Amino acid sequence: MKNLVDIPPVWLLLALVVAWGQASLLPMGLSLDGPVTDALAGLLIGAGVIAIAAAALAFRRARTTIMPHQTPAHLITTGIFKRSRNPIYLGDALILTGLILRFDAVVSLVLVPLFVWWIERHFIIPEENRMRRMFRAEFATYERKVRRWL
Numbered sequence: 001m002k003n004l005v006d007i008p009p010v011w012l013l014l015a016l017v018v019a020w021g022q023a024s025l026l027p028m029g030l031s032l033d034g035p036v037t038d039a040l041a042g043l044l045i046g047a048g049v050i051a052i053a054a055a056a057l058a059f060r061r062a063r064t065t066i067m068p069h070q071t072p073a074h075l076i077t078t079g080i081f082k083r084s085r086n087p088i089y090l091g092d093a094l095i096l097t098g099l100i101l102r103f104d105a106v107v108s109l110v111l112v113p114l115f116v117w118w119i120e121r122h123f124i125i126p127e128e129n130r131m132r133r134m135f136r137a138e139f140a141t142y143e144r145k146v147r148r149w150l
Contacts, residue, residue, distance in 0.1 A: 015096055015115050019111055022105045041102040045094070046098075048090075048093070049095065052087070052088050059072075068123045072131070085128075085147065096115055
């Protein structure tokens, strides 16, 4: 089993610390601060929390693991998983984007595509490979129907 520190929330927290530090120490005179940005930040954060909560509830109902380095006992294809194969990672990316906007860390917006790239390479691709081996035709059908992110 991989180290418990090697989980997506740790990487999200690391990206958030970098963004907060950039906003606090190196704002570089760039700003998107305003009521529209604040509203967008709130919507993104809220949508991210809802996506994560809905996915966590689906994992609990299916009685399968939510841990990324473990193979789930069941393939979840209902609820939020009808719209995204990775709603928790999508939620993480939405929260990251929303908090970067909230921090007014404009330069740190570059962290969002970097975070998504890292999560795909480090977590999603290995997870999907395990599910292909475990669920074979069922996962192949699911993969054709539902996009990785949205």
